[in-house]
Amino acid sequence: MxxxxxxxxxxxxxxxxxxxxxxxxxxxxxxxxxxxxxxxxxxxxxxxxxxxxxxxxxxxxxxxxxxxxxxxxxxxxxxxxxxxxxxxxxxxxxxxxxxxxxxxxxxxxxxxxxxxxxxxxxxxxxxxxxxxxxxxxxxxxxxxxxxxxxxxxxxxxxxxxxxxxxxxxxxxxxxxxxxxxxxxxxxxxxxxxxxxxxxxxxxxxxxxxxxxxxxxxxxxxxxxxxxxxxxxxxxxxxxxxxxxxxxxxxxxxxxxxxxxxxCEKADLMRVPERKAYSNKGTFGRVLIAAGSKNMSGAAYLSALGAYRSGAGLVKILTVEENRAVLQTLLPEAIIASYTPEQLLGGREDFKEMIEEQMKWADVVVLGPGLGNEPYVEYLVEDILTSAFVPVIIDADGLNTIASHPYLTSYYTENIVITPHLGEMARLTGQKTEEIQADLFGAAFSYATHYGITCVLKDAATVTAGREGALYINTSGTSAMAKAGSGDVLTGILAGLMALGLEEEEAAYLGVYIHGLAGEEVSKNGLHSLLATELARAAGTVMAGTKGGNKTE
Structure with a gap:
């Protein structure tokens, strides 16, 4: 380090x-x-x-x-x-x-x-x-x-x-x-x-x-x-x-x-070793609450990122319309679905379903591609109130919290948020330029105020731990400024937590791995990177970790 x-x-x-x-x-x-x-x-x-x-x-x-x-x-x-x-x-x-x-x-x-x-x-x-x-x-x-x-x-x-x-x-x-x-x-x-x-x-x-x-x-x-x-x-x-x-x-x-x-390359050795005597449950269960009607891409990319970074099991919780396409895109994932009508019409039954999902999960991802329909507020609230495991909040999960500030009262110490500058501006009420002028200060203030981990995404991403430790990412490339890149990052963080890393360590190390993956893909040119390639390249980077070394 x-x-x-x-x-x-x-x-x-x-x-x-x-x-x-x-x-x-x-x-x-x-x-x-x-x-x-x-x-x-x-x-x-x-x-x-x-x-x-x-x-x-x-x-x-x-x-x-x-x-x-x-x-x-x-x-x-x-x-x-x-x-x-x-x-x-x-x-x-x-x-x-x-x-x-x-x-x-x-x-x-x-x-x-x-x-x-x-x-x-x-x-x-x-x-x-x-x-x-x-x-x-x-x-x-x-x-x-x-x-x-x-x-x-x-x-x-x-x-x-x-x-x-x-x-x-x-x-x-x-x-x-x-x-x-x-x-x-x-x-x-x-x-x-x-x-x-x-x-x-x-x-x-x-x-x-x-x-x-x-x-x-x-x-x-x-x-x-x-x-x-x-x-x-x-x-x-x-x-x-x-x-x-x-x-x-x-x-x-x-x-x-x-x-x-x-982080430096030697810090990749912080990734836990993958024990020989193990099964898929040994390496953690990730639940990804993501996607809205006919918008399944973010859910897929987050799930792919989680699998590529080591998670043993990934379940996608999404609207029923996305079931078929996600089963086709990622047959390795488990699909659990709901309809907005179920959520709005039977609140108690839906809460029970969410509680059961939370009992299954070791890590939860909340937000990619959820959209901004009225039911999303209740979904975010139900997950935050039922989760007793790390929750990574991204994208529309953050936008929902910004629109309904009372949801911050459900923050616990195992919350990780991953805002880009615009999302951070909505969360804090500051101007984007003010946040960009002092990334360290913005991430530090939010993380220490709420006692959570904050991954503030920019060309040089800053991670702040709940007790104020700060990490700046030095890996990555401009090629990563593409749709879906942030969804892959969220999945990588979840995969590392599923392997057993604490929230703060998984956050700064995941950002570093994500950047190295971007550098790997960019060897083929800065303009052509796709988020799916980014997720796959994360697996290549992970091959250099203590638990991911290739065997001869």
């Missing part, structure tokens, strides 16, 4: 390493600068002789890292120039030390305005303007500086043409290879792209687009979610000597959200 920190938490860890452990700040800075310089060398060498490296630096320690990296590159024979934003005399002690060393070595130090006059332009730019401490909108001189830097980075300022995409080094950071262009400078962000909020990933009025980000100690939460993730390029986490004990340090100002986690 990978650890990600907010900016305040990172600053607290940095202070702990310096003040409590006794590691000199200049030692940490030199190691950070070396990590940046090593990446800059690879980019500069791709441009060939005459490559000009610029270090655009602010007055804080992020700027000092940039100055130190420029000095290291200068000493290796690269042509480097330092451009300063802000008032030098107001800079940190470390910045002033690094600038004095640079000047003694004859490295040009100029004001940021001089960038537009520099002969030959820039081929590699080190972005050291703002670090993880940025907490307010950028304006004034710094904004003008970043606007000019943005023009330079997009090739709109008469910049010398760069190398072909084949010659620029390809990144191998946590988000895989990144694209290159042939007509603009290469930008390396120091710790975090300037203008990105380190905790939320929000753009603070303006931000610089990096091709890669070299971050220190731990990745920052702001580069794992969008839009920050799209500005970071490839992220490389450099070990500069922070001890693990530094994670104990708490920010000076109280901060409810300061740490998050992300």
């Amino acid at each position: 990978k650890t990600l920190l907010s900016g305040r938490k990172m600053k607290a860890a940095d202070a702990y390493a310096i003040e409590q452990i006794g590691i000199p700040s200049v030692v940490l800075m030199e190691r950070a600068a070396l990590a940046v310089a090593l990446r800059a060398e690879k980019a500069a060498d791709a441009f060939g002789p005459g490559c000009h490296i610029w270090a655009l630096c602010g007055a804080g320690n992020n700027g000092a890292d940039g100055v130190a990296a420029a000095r290291m590159l200068h000493l290796k024979g690269y042509r480097t120039t330092i451009f300063m934003a802000g008032r030098e005399e107001k800079g940190t002690q470390e910045l002033q030390l690094q600038l004095s060393i640079a000047r003694r070595l004859g490295i040009p130090v100029k004001t940021w305005e001089r960038m537009k006059e520099e002969p030959g332009g820039c081929q590699v730019l080190l972005d050291g303007l703002f670090g993880v401490g940025l907490s307010r909108e950028i304006e004034g001189e710094y904004k003008r500086c970043m606007e000019l830097a943005g023009e330079i980075l997009t090739g709109k300022n008469g910049i010398q043409e760069g190398p072909s995409s084949e010659s620029v080094p390809q990144g191998t950071g946590i988000y895989g290879k990144y694209p290159t262009t042939s007509s603009k400078p290469w930008c390396i962000a120091i710790d975090i792209p300037s203008g990105i909020h380190s905790g939320t990933g929000a753009v603070m009025e303006i931000a610089l687009q990096a091709d890669e980000t070299v971050t220190f100690g731990w990745e920052k939460m702001g580069t794992a979610v969008y839009p920050g993730r799209s500005f970071a390029g490839t992220v490389t986490v450099a070990d500069i000597g922070f001890p693990k004990e530094a994670l104990q340090a708490e920010p000076e100002e109280e901060e409810p959200i300061s740490i998050a986690y992300a």
Whole structure:
């Protein structure tokens, strides 16, 4: 499991390493600068002789890292120039030390305005303007500086043409290879792209687009979610000597959200082993309450996802009209059906039927494709009041709760909700843009308020546990933005719970597996993915788990 920190938490860890452990700040800075310089060398060498490296630096320690990296590159024979934003005399002690060393070595130090006059332009730019401490909108001189830097980075300022995409080094950071262009400078962000909020990933009025980000100690939460993730390029986490004990340090100002986690391939081993001496009941019973008249697709995809992720038995509870098609699509599933008239006309009898279904199930899925007919409210209520097992609420189940808020009174600690941004907006009454601006905060607030698990779906899905633990998903691809993808995810979560995983663990691990399945299918192209292929690919991913290894 990978650890990600907010900016305040990172600053607290940095202070702990310096003040409590006794590691000199200049030692940490030199190691950070070396990590940046090593990446800059690879980019500069791709441009060939005459490559000009610029270090655009602010007055804080992020700027000092940039100055130190420029000095290291200068000493290796690269042509480097330092451009300063802000008032030098107001800079940190470390910045002033690094600038004095640079000047003694004859490295040009100029004001940021001089960038537009520099002969030959820039081929590699080190972005050291703002670090993880940025907490307010950028304006004034710094904004003008970043606007000019943005023009330079997009090739709109008469910049010398760069190398072909084949010659620029390809990144191998946590988000895989990144694209290159042939007509603009290469930008390396120091710790975090300037203008990105380190905790939320929000753009603070303006931000610089990096091709890669070299971050220190731990990745920052702001580069794992969008839009920050799209500005970071490839992220490389450099070990500069922070001890693990530094994670104990708490920010000076109280901060409810300061740490998050992300799955890695090794976490697939958390999936329980499939014992040899077992039967279909050993691996759990999943009940899926889904589908409306002549709308069976969501029910099918959820059931397929549950089977592909390991469930032993899957029963679909749906309207009678869907029986024939579901039996044809997925003969492995058990079908239990009802009519809306039964539900509305014989409430007590229907409740008894639901109670019997709940006794059968180990996990319940509630919502995919249910529609918004009046009877759906009663179906949702009957299931929530009768379930004593984990219930995953998705799609129209969530929309029904949003329309009838009293249903939240039936939430228990074994509830998992899986809203996309629009559904979350309906549940909370917030605007979609507000939720998207702080995914961590939105998921955390809802999960901890109701004591449930919340899987907030976006391009980078955030899962919040009922006690506030946060997980950000780093797997997946844009190809997964297709109808039915969310239904498959719901089924995968149910299958993992049926195998015995607790709600929170099944939620974040299921999202990760779902993303890996998307990557697998996308090998055939980003446009052609189908949800059924996604479900099948989940089985391929599951083959790499402790209990799913293929036998020779």
